[in-house]
Amino acid sequence: MLEAILVISLLSVVFGLLLGFAAVRFKVEGDPVVDKIDALLPQTQCGQCTYPGCRPYAEAIASGEAEINQCPPGGEAVIHALADLLDVDFKPLNEEHGEHSEQTVVVIDEQVCIGCTLCIQACPVDAILGAAKQMHTVITDECTGCDLCIPPCPVDCIYIVPVKDTLQTWKWPYPENQLENEVVS
């Protein structure tokens, strides 16, 4: 009886030390799930999900605070990916947050711009170039299409334009299949 107690308590001490050591030695900084969720989000930083950026939204999803269907720029593709990652059911996009639309960018009408720098301060990815009382311009390649620069503009000189297909970015359409569509409907 005494031996058994001794052996068990010795084992528990050994394993306890082992676990304690592992906790210190293999400590992971940050939450890996948040990183995984963040990697799936489109990084427009538009805030349509009601969180101030993609990472805060990822944190909110990870903590169970937010739903997975609050990201209009990501659309269904992102919701599917999140559902796969988190092993939850797919939900259609919550329309309260906006509708999924084609990729857009903004352009500044340089004739009208007064150089107030308000849009520069609003841009979450520093994609607007300019200085006070100097003309501003959008670095199109860096623009995520979040449209956050539009409300602050005092002279309404920022426009949304769709991204035009080039030979490099053009996509083959999904094949239309009349017969199968008829069968389905």
Place this chain on the structure above:
Amino acid sequence: MKPHLWRFNGGLKLDGHKSMSMHEPVVEAGIPPHLVLPLQQHIGSPAEPIVKVGDTVLKNQMIAQASDYVSVPVHAPSSGKVVAIEEHVVPHPSGIKATCIIIETDGNDTSIEIDNTPVDYLNLEPSALRNIIREAGVVGLGGAGFPSFIKLNPGPDTKVETLILNGAECEPYITCDAMLMQDAPRKILDGLLIMRHALKAEQCIIAIEDNKATAHTMLVNALHKHESDFIKIIQIPTIYPAGGEKQLIKVVTGKEVPTHGLPVNIGVVCHNIATAAAIADAIHERQPLIERYITITGYGIKHPRNLKVRFGTPIEFLIQQSEPLNIQQCIMGGSMMGFELQDQTIPVIKTTNCILTKNHKYKAPAAMPCIRCGECVKVCPAQLLPQQLYWYARAKDFDKTQDYNLFDCIECGCCAYVCPSHIPLVQYYRFAKTEIWAQERDKQKSDAARERHEFRLFRLERKKAEDEERKRRKKELLKATAGDASAEEDKKKTAIEAAMARVKAKREQQNAHAANIDNLTDAQKKAIEEVEQRRIAARQKKQAAVKNKETSTS
């Protein structure tokens, strides 16, 4: 002796329709009134224009330069004036527009002066040789249009055992390579020798499908005796798609190109025969690539034949010369892999090999459900599972399509050709491929956006910290200077006090020494006292009045 050949999986025996365009000799298509030259006629980055609207250009003049490593220049195919640099429909299945240089030809066809002293390529560094080929704008003329100079650069540690010249031309209707082999066999062999030198290849093989006997004979006759030691000209069975690069390598060498690999990884480089001829022109005559043989064929025209066409020539110009009968559909490329042209103003580019006209419009029969017959698997030359790829592409499960090696698909169309349910299989694969590329681009873009956003947050944080630091320093500085000021004030105060004390002392001294009140009479003293009393009273009265005023105002 017949060389030993291998066999690739599947493939089809198709009706070639080749003889219809081989009855007539190749003729010059002539100079059209306008030449439309897309800046991108190759795989890679578009060229950058170096001419302006209004400039006069001469034949063979470079009008756009390479913008990147994977890029080649564009040359003017004839003399004339640049009338526009604008968006124009280009040969592409999408029918979208891209930037083109449009030249209004003057008909004189005046060339720039070409220094046509032949290049002694045997004593030239392979890199210099490649540079000449690049400057001549040579790209693979077989169809993909990859810049040739890159394919002639195997890398310092790679040994090229076999250089294959692809004269298979397996796709139905197309005969431009066959005609070129008949017309200019020696030029092709010269080009092959240059390529061999650049690649330091051990042996060379020219592979021709056995339905092109004349081309084979012409090449064999043009071969010099000593060259036959290292150049083999062989005939291969006519099976579509024997002209696919990987399939041809398998047939000729028995080796398979690994997935995600390049032929050069297994010591093989494969070029088209027309590319060899273009390289011979570039080196021996310093002639940039401005024209090529193009087959114009099909039942929609009276004169199916091959034409020597300058790049930029609109398709309609070629059709007009071939006496159109009743064209219902126009296809660029062959009947298997070509795409329909929506617009006849589309120009011929470096990778155009065939214009196929049809007198009836082909409408794909409606697709039926897949019956899992497995015919597609039997014919797939890439040994894929087309049926599985189809299911996953249809379900948009792109990870799975990649697990089934979607990117090894060469889009030859064999699977769709044999499909008894008429499922447009290749369309599904193309859809999945472009969709995957788009997702990769999006991923790169979102990674870049994340990095920029994080840097912005870091920058704002840093600015805030810096501002606070600055404020703190300023406050400290103020405090320090404020301390100094009070010390100064103290000093001043003490100085004032000292001065006042000195004045007081002096006055007291004076008072002490005031001699005029020493010896006064009693009456005088009394009078002084009275005056003093009055003065005190007056002072008190005044003080009271001031007090009253103060209370009334407050």
